[in-house]
Amino acid sequence: MKEKVIEIRNLSFSINGKEILKNIILDVYKGEFIGLIGPNGSGKTTLLKSINGINKCKGTIKIEQQDINQLTDREIALKIALMNQNTIIGFPFPAEEIVLMGRYPHLKKMQRISKNDRDIANKYMKFTNTFILKDKPITNMSGGERQRVLFSKVLVQETEIILLDEPTASLDITHEEQIFKYSKEMSKNGKTVITAVHDLRIAAKYCDRLILIKDGRIISDGIPKEVLTSENIKIAYDVKAFVYENPFTSLIDFYTYDRKNLDKNIHVICGGGSGSQIIHYLFEKGYRLSCGVLQYGDTDFINSEIMGIDIIKCMPFNDISEELMRKNIESIMKSNLTILTNMFIGKQNISNLIAARYSNDLIIIEDTPIENRDFTGGEALNIYNELKKNAKVIKSKELQKFV
Amino acid sequence: MLLILLGEIVLNTNNKVKNSTIIISFLFILTLCMVIATAIGAVRVPFLDTIKIILNNFGLTHFKITNKRFDSIIFYVRFPRVIVATLVGAALGLCGAVMQGLFRNPMADPGIIGISSGASFGAVIAIALNLTTVSLYFMPVFAIIGALTSAFIIYRLASSKGKVPVLTLILAGIAVSTFIGALTSLILSRIAEYQVREYLFWSIGSLSGRRWEHVNLSAVPILIGIIILVSFSRELNVLLLGEEEAQSIGLNPYRARRTILFFSSIVTAVAVCVSGNIGFVGLIVPHILRLIVGPDNRILLPLSALGGAVFLLICDLIARIIIMPSEIGVGIVTSLVGAPYFLFLLNKSRKEGVAL
Numbered sequence: 001m002k003e004k005v006i007e008i009r010n011l012s013f014s015i016n017g018k019e020i021l022k023n024i025i026l027d028v029y030k031g032e033f034i035g036l037i038g039p040n041g042s043g044k045t046t047l048l049k050s051i052n053g054i055n056k057c058k059g060t061i062k063i064e065q066q067d068i069n070q071l072t073d074r075e076i077a078l079k080i081a082l083m084n085q086n087t088i089i090g091f092p093f094p095a096e097e098i099v100l101m102g103r104y105p106h107l108k109k110m111q112r113i114s115k116n117d118r119d120i121a122n123k124y125m126k127f128t129n130t131f132i133l134k135d136k137p138i139t140n141m142s143g144g145e146r147q148r149v150l151f152s153k154v155l156v157q158e159t160e161i162i163l164l165d166e167p168t169a170s171l172d173i174t175h176e177e178q179i180f181k182y183s184k185e186m187s188k189n190g191k192t193v194i195t196a197v198h199d200l201r202i203a204a205k206y207c208d209r210l211i212l213i214k215d216g217r218i219i220s221d222g223i224p225k226e227v228l229t230s231e232n233i234k235i236a237y238d239v240k241a242f243v244y245e246n247p248f249t250s251l252i253d254f255y256t257y258d259r260k261n262l263d264k265n266i267h268v269i270c271g272g273g274s275g276s277q278i279i280h281y282l283f284e285k286g287y288r289l290s291c292g293v294l295q296y297g298d299t300d301f302i303n304s305e306i307m308g309i310d311i312i313k314c315m316p317f318n319d320i321s322e323e324l325m326r327k328n329i330e331s332i333m334k335s336n337l338t339i340l341t342n343m344f345i346g347k348q349n350i351s352n353l354i355a356a357r358y359s360n361d362l363i364i365i366e367d368t369p370i371e372n373r374d375f376t377g378g379e380a381l382n383i384y385n386e387l388k389k390n391a392k393v394i395k396s397k398e399l400q401k402f403v
Numbered sequence: 404m405l406l407i408l409l410g411e412i413v414l415n416t417n418n419k420v421k422n423s424t425i426i427i428s429f430l431f432i433l434t435l436c437m438v439i440a441t442a443i444g445a446v447r448v449p450f451l452d453t454i455k456i457i458l459n460n461f462g463l464t465h466f467k468i469t470n471k472r473f474d475s476i477i478f479y480v481r482f483p484r485v486i487v488a489t490l491v492g493a494a495l496g497l498c499g500a501v502m503q504g505l506f507r508n509p510m511a512d513p514g515i516i517g518i519s520s521g522a523s524f525g526a527v528i529a530i531a532l533n534l535t536t537v538s539l540y541f542m543p544v545f546a547i548i549g550a551l552t553s554a555f556i557i558y559r560l561a562s563s564k565g566k567v568p569v570l571t572l573i574l575a576g577i578a579v580s581t582f583i584g585a586l587t588s589l590i591l592s593r594i595a596e597y598q599v600r601e602y603l604f605w606s607i608g609s610l611s612g613r614r615w616e617h618v619n620l621s622a623v624p625i626l627i628g629i630i631i632l633v634s635f636s637r638e639l640n641v642l643l644l645g646e647e648e649a650q651s652i653g654l655n656p657y658r659a660r661r662t663i664l665f666f667s668s669i670v671t672a673v674a675v676c677v678s679g680n681i682g683f684v685g686l687i688v689p690h691i692l693r694l695i696v697g698p699d700n701r702i703l704l705p706l707s708a709l710g711g712a713v714f715l716l717i718c719d720l721i722a723r724i725i726i727m728p729s730e731i732g733v734g735i736v737t738s739l740v741g742a743p744y745f746l747f748l749l750n751k752s753r754k755e756g757v758a759l
């Protein structure tokens with residue numbers, strides 16, 4: 001077991017009778033990179049400020065086995081550094097001087113800043129790529145530069161525990177992830193980093209452990225996959241979301257949606273990506289959806305699965321079996337409406353086209369002529385033209401008019 | 404001695420060549436100003452004789468002085484006045500810089516925490532009770548008691564649970580100063596005309612007739628106060644970043660602010676009690692210097708002390724010689740220079756929308 005660096009027991013904090021933190025219990029181990037997540041006003045900042053003793057709370061906080069109330073401000077600052085949220089400095093101090101202020105707790109009264117202090121400052125400024133800015137006044141810096149300088153100041157404090165309060169809020173994507181990269185590196189070198197973060201994707205990408213806070217309570221604590229579930233996101237943020245692994249980056253990603261439930265079933269016959277946008281649109285509209293038959297790994301398959309839609313599945317590179325065909329037809333017959341997308345038709349999926357005959361109501365999406373999509377040598381063409389007689393044939397962009 | 408001490412402090416806290424050069428040149432300018440201010444006056448004394456007389460009287464040298472009359476003019480009339488001007492100017496310049504840093508507000512001066520109004524109130528009581536005729540010391544002592552009492556009241560009013568928010572402090576300062584000002588006016592309306600004139604003379608601020616007694620009264624507290632305040636320059640730098648930043652690097656901003664306010668109150672009060680209310684020194688000197696050396700208090704604080712001394716010496720020289728053989732209050736000169744500058748500053752900060 002790793003060394004415990006922070007131990008919090010029954011921590012509560014109130015301002016003017018309003019409880020901001022409620023009975024927090026938390027253990028933090030050396031080298032962890034923890035993301036504090038939760039909606040605005042949930043108590044992330046308050047918890048960080050309690051850990052470094054700025055907020056005087058009920059309950060106990062132990063830092064490296066020492067009760068925080070027995071430490072002086074300076075002793076705490078030698079153990080914990082905090083980077084505040086949105087620090088705006090109105091005085092034109094050069095970056096190097098700002099960073100050197102991080103040495104404050106290490107210096108005695110009237111003790112000069114030594115060569116060693118400057119070396120430490122330079123080392124971390126090089127690490128955060130701010131060394132070239134060392135003589136630039138902080139008032140003339142861009143948001144990204146300023147945050148990196150303030151981050152260097154926190155590192156220069158050379159504490160075992162580093163607390164960051166939304167260090168990348170309000171930064172553009174160029175700079176958003178830098179501080180997380182640096183923090184990850186620091187945690188690999190044995191520093192313990194706790195950061196409040198509002199971007200859940202970044203939190204999941206970089207942090208080893210996430211703590212989800214809602215109304216001052218920890219409602220989930222664990223590795224990103226355990227914490228970032230649809231249920232937890234519904235509880236914490238009051239938003240419906242699907243959590244999935246992004247197939248492109250294999251990182252945790254989110255799809256948030258807002259839908260009413262309509263009492264109408266629609267079956268979508270699709271494949272090869274032709275149905276994804278249609279399914280997405282219908283899903284948000286609130287219809288009960290099914291689709292098929294789709295092969296594993298098909299784009300439409302992946303996207304439908306994220307949304308939790310009923311899929312009639314078959315193995316890749318296999319013809320659709322009679323059993324699956326039957327299931328598909330059942331599903332089509334149950335549906336009030338069937339939509340046939342602008343898909344390519346080959347030997348393997350021609351039975352989907354045949355199944356469409358059983359629809360109660362059929363909409364055919366035709367963006368490109370069937371002749372260009374038929375890879376069956378005319379077989380599909382005949383069935384398709386027959387289907388068209390009893391169906392509405394529309395362009396995909398016209399769909400909104402019909403459903 | 405004061406200057407060498409100041410120079411030492413600065414050179415020890417900042418090892419940049421550029422800054423130490425500025426300090427040394429300011430020390431040189433100050434020394435020059437002191438000699439010139441001592442030499443010039445209704446009776447013109449040659450510079451060399453001036454230096455000789457000063458050194459002789461400190462027992463350092465035994466030069467022969469041709470004109471015996473010079474000796475008393477230089478050593479008992481002008482030189483103590485010059486030293487008082489130096490001390491008061493240094494105190495006001497430094498405390499101005501400290502207050503502007505502490506309140507993160509370019510318009511701040513020691514008046515914010517009621518020093519001036521409190522000192523005036525103390526002075527008017529001393530005058531009303533006719534104590535000024537009894538001893539030279541009564542007025543300064545009453546002024547300093549008044550200044551510190553009002554600073555204490557304002558501080559107590561603004562603090563809650565050990566914290567003193569800057570805005571509350573400024574508002575409490577305005578309210579209490581106005582209240583004390585009204586009490587002062589009330590007393591002024593009830594006392595004799597010669598007493599009112601005496602108060603007026605004091606309140607404009609003047610260095611006229613300041614003698615070694617005034618030096619003895621003010622030198623030690625001002626010098627010690629200056630050293631202590633300069634030693635807090637790093638803390639002031641940290642406070643400039645804001646309370647949250649200070650806390651996260653282990654500096655309790657409330658405790659530091661309390662300590663700094665306490666010492667700057669004393670230094671200002673002592674300065675005000677020997678010279679009256681001399682306006683604008685604490686405002687314009689730090690501002691001009693901030694433009695030259697930037698916001699770093701480790702250099703700004705000692706330079707503001709030196710700069711304040713130079714500025715007040717020059718203003719006092721002007722006050723003495725402009726309508727020779729008579730003279731005007733130095734407070735009039737500093738305000739005539741300071742008020743237009745203040746307006747310029749106000750205009751500039753409004754246009755740019757930022758604090759200097």
